[in-house]
Amino acid sequence: xxxxxxxxxxxxxxxxxxxxxxxxxxxxxxxxxxxxxxxxxxxxxxxxxxxxxxxxxxxxxxxxxxxxxxxxxxxxxxxxxxxxxxxxxxxxxxxxxxxxxxxxxxxxxxxxxxxxxxxxxxxxxxxxxxxxxxxxxxxxxxxxxxxxxxxxxxxxxxxxxxxxxxxxxxxxxxxxxxxxxxxxxxxxxxxxxxxxxxxxxxxxxxxxxxxxxxxxxxxxxxxxxxxxxxxxxxxxxxxxxxxxxxxxxxxxxxxxxxxxxxxxxxxxxxxxxxxxxxxxxxxxxxxxxxxxxxxxxxxxxxxxxxxxxxxxxxxxxxxxxxxxxxxxxxxxxxxxxxxxxxxxxxxxxxxxxxxxxxxxxxxxxxxxxxxxxxxxxxxxxxxxxxxxxxxxxxxxxxxxxxxxxxxxxxxxxxxxxxxxxxxxxxx
Amino acid sequence: xxxxxxxxxxxxxxxxxxxxxxxxxxxxxxxxxxxxxxxxxxxxxxxxxxxxxxxxxxxxxxxxxxxxxxxxxxxxxxxxxxx
Numbered sequence: 001x002x003x004x005x006x007x008x009x010x011x012x013x014x015x016x017x018x019x020x021x022x023x024x025x026x027x028x029x030x031x032x033x034x035x036x037x038x039x040x041x042x043x044x045x046x047x048x049x050x051x052x053x054x055x056x057x058x059x060x061x062x063x064x065x066x067x068x069x070x071x072x073x074x075x076x077x078x079x080x081x082x083x084x085x086x087x088x089x090x091x092x093x094x095x096x097x098x099x100x101x102x103x104x105x106x107x108x109x110x111x112x113x114x115x116x117x118x119x120x121x122x123x124x125x126x127x128x129x130x131x132x133x134x135x136x137x138x139x140x141x142x143x144x145x146x147x148x149x150x151x152x153x154x155x156x157x158x159x160x161x162x163x164x165x166x167x168x169x170x171x172x173x174x175x176x177x178x179x180x181x182x183x184x185x186x187x188x189x190x191x192x193x194x195x196x197x198x199x200x201x202x203x204x205x206x207x208x209x210x211x212x213x214x215x216x217x218x219x220x221x222x223x224x225x226x227x228x229x230x231x232x233x234x235x236x237x238x239x240x241x242x243x244x245x246x247x248x249x250x251x252x253x254x255x256x257x258x259x260x261x262x263x264x265x266x267x268x269x270x271x272x273x274x275x276x277x278x279x280x281x282x283x284x285x286x287x288x289x290x291x292x293x294x295x296x297x298x299x300x301x302x303x304x305x306x307x308x309x310x311x312x313x314x315x316x317x318x319x320x321x322x323x324x325x326x327x328x329x330x331x332x333x334x335x336x337x338x339x340x341x342x343x344x345x346x347x348x349x350x351x352x353x354x355x356x357x358x359x360x361x362x363x364x365x366x367x368x369x370x371x372x373x374x375x376x377x378x379x380x381x382x383x384x385x386x387x388x389x390x391x392x393x394x395x396x397x398x399x400x401x402x403x404x405x406x407x408x409x410x411x412x413x414x415x416x417x418x419x420x421x422x423x424x425x426x427x
Numbered sequence: 428x429x430x431x432x433x434x435x436x437x438x439x440x441x442x443x444x445x446x447x448x449x450x451x452x453x454x455x456x457x458x459x460x461x462x463x464x465x466x467x468x469x470x471x472x473x474x475x476x477x478x479x480x481x482x483x484x485x486x487x488x489x490x491x492x493x494x495x496x497x498x499x500x501x502x503x504x505x506x507x508x509x510x
Binding site: 076077078081082137142143145146147 | 484
């Protein structure tokens with residue numbers, strides 16, 4: 001079976017041409033520390049966290065990452081009121097991505113645009129809010145909002161983009177826990193290769209800090225981060241890490257075939273050359289390092305590269321005791337104990353942006369192709385020896401000679417793993 | 428609540444539901460939905476606000492009576508004397 005996987009990988013690599021090469025030509029994002037790629041990247045390199053505190057139902061003050069984009073840049077007040085926070089995030093990111101791609105929507109066949117967004121969860125926020133609302137009316141369901149169903153259907157964030165932008169191609173979300181953002185990109189890539197669409201808006205969104213239930217569950221599971229300074233709360237690889245910081249965010253990438261991108265002279269951020277999705281099949285919550293290793297290896301095979309060719313690994317690490325350790329073990333399994341690859345982490349700055357994480361954390365690294373700087377992971381005051389790597393980039397960015405390949409890990413509950421490999425664009 | 432106060436209340440509710448719309452020239456005797464961008468879900472929001480604020484549950488068969496501002500005031504006035 002492994003040999004078969006090898007063959008498939010090499011076949012794909014061999015057949016690559018401008019029609020089968022998929023490139024990223026536009027990026028729209030909102031993160032707790034930036035509302036576009038320039039700002040996000042600057043703040044990553046400057047070590048600036050976006051984590052703070054918010055008030056939430058029943059739990060009072062919690063540590064969370066909140067975005068500060070202006071929804072009214074692309075929506076009417078009524079649209080904001082009618083829709084969901086995830087919808088607003090998606091609309092903002094999609095419009096920013098199209099603007100960044102320099103595509104004029106008026107000159108594009110909107111029935112050939114597909115929207116594929118990853119979500120960790122959707123609908124919790126609205127359901128919790130409605131239950132909170134009817135509590136004031138002695139649980140009389142006459143006061144349950146008629147907006148509940150269109151707000152909570154799983155395709156909501158992607159569907160709101162179609163309403164806002166008049167896109168008539170396919171739209172849906174992909175529920176893939178915390179691997180969802182990467183899987184949104186993978187789905188878009190696959191649909192382009194199948195010829196289903198000419199342009200794909202791909203990535204993921206999260207509105208999760210607006211649901212108390214996720215905080216309460218993480219807390220009762222012993223996996224919710226706490227620290228007197230919220231900006232120090234998310235600390236992957238540190239000995240004193242104590243859990244996850246729940247955050248909102250969004251990231252949408254415009255994907256298109258290289259042939260189309262070249263024809264219109266698009267700016268190319270990178271080429272998606274490898275990807276993999278697999279399942280642990282072992283536990284609801286606990287990760288399985290062996291399966292994660294297999295996932296990274298499969299992505300390398302699809303990219304047709306050896307482990308030593310990867311320059312940066314952006315880790316999934318969320319700051320939990322077991323999760324970070326498992327991923328480090330998995331990286332050693334795929335790249336060797338003495339790997340010299342530069343390894344970093346984005347959640348230390350922005351917390352866990354859930355469905356957005358896979359896409360957001362990838363794009364924060366793409367500027368490395370041009371500036372040859374690897375952004376750091378912050379909040380490592382006392383490195384856990386179990387998480388030590390020769391080139392773990394800690395607390396300060398690292399200048400390097402050249403970056404050709406970036407691998408982005410994202411893993412989620414129920415044991416869903418994804419790895420994406422993006423290559424510096426070369427003709 | 429007097430007629431003029433009911434009218435002001437309805438306008439305030441409509442503004443909350445469709446905040447982008449200019450209500451300053453809204454005519455009382457013309458269907459509200461013909462004058463501003465408002466759909467059936469927005470109308471249901473008005474019904475919900477009346478329920479929440481004043482406990483008034485308008486039966487579906489009476490919805491048409493509230494399609495204009497004047498009609499809404501006339502319908503609600505006898506129901507809102509105690510407010």
